[in-house]
Amino acid sequence: MNTRTDPDTVLADLAGMLGKVVAEYGLVDAEITRETTFHDDLELESIDLVVLSGSLRDHYGERVNFAEFVAGLELDEIIALTVGRLVDHVVASLDAGAPA
Template sequence: MSTAQATILADLTEMIHAVLGEFAADTEITMDTTFRDELGMESIDVVALAGRLQSRYGNSVNFAHFVAKLDLENVRELRVGQLVEHIERSLAEPGAQPAGVGQ
């Protein structure tokens, strides 16, 4: 895992814990953790996470666009690492805001 991915994973873990509260307090979140099965995230939780991503990264990271490209089965099996990689790619694009903008 790159340094950038480790930083993004730490940020994302913090966001997930904020969204899920005590339901995820004892859950170790890794790149292989699944949002639905292991974290038990429901649609409303995903919307809350998307809002936190928007606040953290601005328009550089479009979570809705990322999810829209996945079929239903892939959405159900979405891993934290896939989102970390999407965020990393999005931030590397020309004109992207650096991590930390919008905090």
């Protein structure tokens, strides 16, 4: 049985979470792809990323530690962060805890 995490499923999950975060800014129609950047495309502020971090924890549990992931990035990298890079991080975190 294949236990690997499907990146497309993670992308869809993230799109749902981001939709809730950006809905407060009236950006409900924003299409979210792997190339979407948090800062320039979604205009998220750092405090919005904190809220997203809480959503990730609620959804995936302790295995996905977004705060630790972001703490390891430089400010320039945080500003350039794409949805795709976060998808990859989530997939890697989930697969690291799953049987091979």
